Amino acid sequence: MSPNSPLRIRDIPLEQAAVLRRIHQLAALGSWLRQAMQASTPGSADSTLMFGQVSEVDRDRDLTEIHARLDRMPANWVDQARAAGQSGRAWTVELLLPAPRPATGRRNIKRVLDDTRQLADMAAITVAREHRLATDGVTAEPEPAAAAQLRRNMEAIWTRVAATATSIGMDRKQRARVFNAASSDVNERVESYLHDSLDDLNAQWSSYTIPTIAASVRRSLGSLRRTDRSADTPTVVSDAEQPPTPKALIERARDILNREAANSFEAGTDIDAAIAAAMPAARARGWDTPADVHGGESAVIEAYPDAGPDP
Structure with a gap:
């Protein structure tokens, strides 16, 4: 892990x-x-x-x-x-x-990596939870306000990832290594969450819906900008690789979940075929996953105004 x-x-x-x-x-x-x-x-x-x-x-x-x-x-x-x-x-x-929350105030690659991995986990738990709700017959988000806050939190964290990567002058190779790790993390975490109960998924999901996450990010962004204004900060490279957006991570999580669902369906079909051969009256069973995920759109670095120094 x-x-x-x-x-x-x-x-x-x-x-x-x-x-x-x-x-x-x-x-x-x-x-x-x-x-x-x-x-x-x-x-x-x-x-x-x-x-x-x-x-x-x-x-x-x-x-x-x-x-x-x-x-x-x-x-x-x-x-x-x-x-x-x-x-x-x-x-x-x-x-x-829940994954321990990254400590604040670190302007280095570890800060970027921690934030990116947190985004991956937020995407994975969102998709796994909505899949579990759908299989339980719940077709509408039962906590829309909390879901909206989670999207805002993801967008805020994405903004800090992009801003920090630029501030510390991460090169293309470093960006690719860190951002590709997020995609791998999504794969791992979706698979690990698939068999958890709805209670466990709700508890983990709820830990990402608190408003203080976005508020803390805004404070650290304010501090980051003030530091950059007083230092020789690298300018944004137009073709530099950007971190995967919340929407992209959620879409990837859905792809992984759909793949796992398809594999389970195929395995179930093989078993049902064997049963049907021995017991012609046996009925095949399928697994449908109609869950819908609404991913947050990507945020720009200017999305959050200067909120003052860290407390």
């Missing part, structure tokens, strides 16, 4: 898994206590007792999360464990963890 890829609990060190499990357990307990408290008679002894228990559990979880972050636990892993516990999802070593 490539760096900055999503992981599962079984892939991380046991010490980190134990901390995340503790956060999950406390979040689940707190959620259960709140539900029980709401069902009790207001002002009763039981209600008062549970109120104190909720406060104690929340305090314990907060302290556990603080220690986890001090130990450099990725913040979105902590968020994922808490959200899974609060929503009632069972703890399992197969629980999907």
Whole structure:
């Protein structure tokens, strides 16, 4: 698995898994206590007792999360464990963890690579989730506002990739190597997501729909432009290779998904043919994937105004 890829609990060190499990357990307990408290008679002894228990559990979880972050636990892993516990999802070593968010402030090729890989993962999870929704009979996006925010986040990240690649003077060979890696990442991640549950896919997808992603990118772009104005920054080369757009990455993800679906269909047809030969009454089954993906259009570097310095 490539760096900055999503992981599962079984892939991380046991010490980190134990901390995340503790956060999950406390979040689940707190959620259960709140539900029980709401069902009790207001002002009763039981209600008062549970109120104190909720406060104690929340305090314990907060302290556990603080220690986890001090130990450099990725913040979105902590968020994922808490959200899974609060929503009632069972703890399992197969629980999907989002890719750690790239650190800000790095004006180098690693910054470009991390952002490009994040775009690849966002495209893959978008297509895999919509495919799962479609196979479950959901034909319209159930969270249109969040989906629109994810597209804005992808466009913002694309803009930073393009701007940073120009700012640091990446040559054609470097651009090709980094941007081609994004296409390979899309292939890998679509295939890894295809068999995940809708709950797992929704959790990973939701981590990419928060407005703070685009806001953080805009701040870093402002800082990047101010630095470029005070330095001898390379000019944009008109024929320089640009990063793959969000729309292009989503289309690639759809191509990979359709290929995997076709392979599954062919394998299923071969099995059905064998069954039919032995049991003529057996009925063949097909797999249709009518999911539709609306990819965000590419953004230009000027799409985001100077938003001031990084906090």
